[in-house]
Amino acid sequence: MRPFLIAGNWKMHMNADETRAFFKTFEGMISAAPAGVNMLLCPTFTSLNAAVDASSKISGMHIGAQNLHFEDKGAFTGEITAEMIKETGASHVIIGHSERRQYYNETDETVNKKAVKSLSAGLTPVVCVGEYLEERKKDAHFDVVKNQLAAAYAGISAEDAVKTVLAYEPVWAIGTGETASPEQAQEMHAFIRAEFTLLYDADVAAQIPVLYGGSMNAANAEELLSQEDVDGGLIGGASLKPDSFHQIVTFAGEIYAKHG
């Protein structure tokens, strides 16, 4: 069984002090990720240093940013490079989150450029895809995700593709309290794996972790994570609370111990 990745996207929450406080509580709950589980937290840029420092006390904990620019430098006010993120000690970066696609003009093309840049800089991209409710209602969700995947991975070699993480986040489930059912999640994750098989091959497809995101919490995580093709979660609101994040990590460890 693939190892789980339990990831938190802190969005625009948690300043540096709050980040240190989170880790202080969290490290009292867990000093190492359970076998078969990796953890990732993605705070704001200004909390990256605090998070990297604090994370060194917890084995299996990784830190990531939430965005980057695809250029190496230049007149891009308000932006940040892959090297600057690396310099903080972070190892991952979220790319193409639906909030960035929706509010900040992120396109399939910029998602691709950012994925390519993060790979060349040695950062692990967590590439996000997912459909709107209207698209699902029209039964267009598989086509939407297929197109987003093909665009995001354009020109990325098999050797690099296995270094990526994919997150399926149906937009209608983000921050709404409405989660995809375990069956809906499994159906889409299996579809994504089949698409990776077409884009690359079955071996590559089997290696790319596919996370589910959208109102995952301590109450629904166990069932979602029990699905064969759900390799973890990209968790928003519930990752801000040490106890709920810890609970989800614990479920992942138990499922891995049972099936791994």
Ligand SMILES: O=C(CO)COP(=O)(O)O
């Ligand atoms: O967008 C998400 C993670 O990237 C999901 O957010 P919520 O878990 O708050 O719905």
